[in-house]
Amino acid sequence: MASKNVLTLNTLKPMPGARKPRTRVGRGEGSGHGKTSGKGGKGQTARSGGKIRPGFEGGQMPLYRRLPKVGFTSRTEVRGNNVYSIVRLSVLERLENGTTVDVAKIQSLGYAKKRSERAGVKILSDVEKLTKKLHVKVNAISAQARAQVEAAGGTVELV
Numbered sequence: 001m002a003s004k005n006v007l008t009l010n011t012l013k014p015m016p017g018a019r020k021p022r023t024r025v026g027r028g029e030g031s032g033h034g035k036t037s038g039k040g041g042k043g044q045t046a047r048s049g050g051k052i053r054p055g056f057e058g059g060q061m062p063l064y065r066r067l068p069k070v071g072f073t074s075r076t077e078v079r080g081n082n083v084y085s086i087v088r089l090s091v092l093e094r095l096e097n098g099t100t101v102d103v104a105k106i107q108s109l110g111y112a113k114k115r116s117e118r119a120g121v122k123i124l125s126d127v128e129k130l131t132k133k134l135h136v137k138v139n140a141i142s143a144q145a146r147a148q149v150e151a152a153g154g155t156v157e158l159v
Contacts, residue, residue: 084122085112087138089130089145092123102137103159120159123149130154 025037036046044050055062091111092101099105103121106112112121120139125148133153141149146156 083119084140085119087111087121087123088126089123089148090127092134092136093127093130093132095132095134097132098134099132100135100137103139106138 023033024031025033026035028034039046044052055064057063085106087106091106091109095101103112106121122140122142123136123138123145124142125145127148130148130152134149135155135157136149137157137159139159141156141158149156
């Protein structure tokens, strides 16, 4: 035989005090919700559907219109078009001897982003000594990297 405290679907009910009767407004001043029914005085917000949009200041010139307009800043102007994709000499060290290294070759190997079509590729030095003889055709190269490529017997051509 089941006890009285067993929780089943047919015995489910809210906890005591969980459900309150809805407040009936406008039923006399003694109820505490009479006269204006909790909506305060007169005006737009006392009406049904009377909402005021965010940023509205009662007809005063709103803040977002009082502030001066400042134009947009072009990212190209700030960064410039000469933001190079950086490639290290250690990457070129992996290539075969006598290889011609240009922007397309570096992109095909996946070492430069596609934006380098516009911005270009710059080679920087990060190895002690370059051992491969390479023909480098890039947009920019550091002085140390140029010296290492030429010391290894390669050529450098700026595009």
